[in-house]
Amino acid sequence: xxxxxxxxNAFSKKIENLQAAVALHFAHYNLVRVHKTLRVTPAVxxxxxxxxxSLEELVDRTSK
Numbered sequence: 001x002x003x004x005x006x007x008x009n010a011f012s013k014k015i016e017n018l019q020a021a022v023a024l025h026f027a028h029y030n031l032v033r034v035h036k037t038l039r040v041t042p043a044v045x046x047x048x049x050x051x052x053x054s055l056e057e058l059v060d061r062t063s064k
Contacts, residue, residue, distance in 0.1 A: 024062060032058055 003012050003021045012018035030043045031053040043049045 024058075027058055027062065028055070 003010050003018060005011060012021060031041055031049065032055055034041055034052065038045050041049075041052055044052065
């Protein structure tokens with residue numbers, strides 16, 4: 001993630017911004033992105049959820 005690199009515009013100066021960006025990254029990675037080796041999301045493979053989430057649903061749930 002470019003948030004950890006200081007030479008970019010995306011560098012987080014506040015710890016709250018960094019925490020939010022990392023949480024959103026992990027949520028997308030685990031709930032939305034289908035992985036080639038698993039052929040499902042990691043959350044579905046671990047029986048955390050029974051379906052794929054859409055990006056719109058993830059944004060709706062995190063913006064509350």
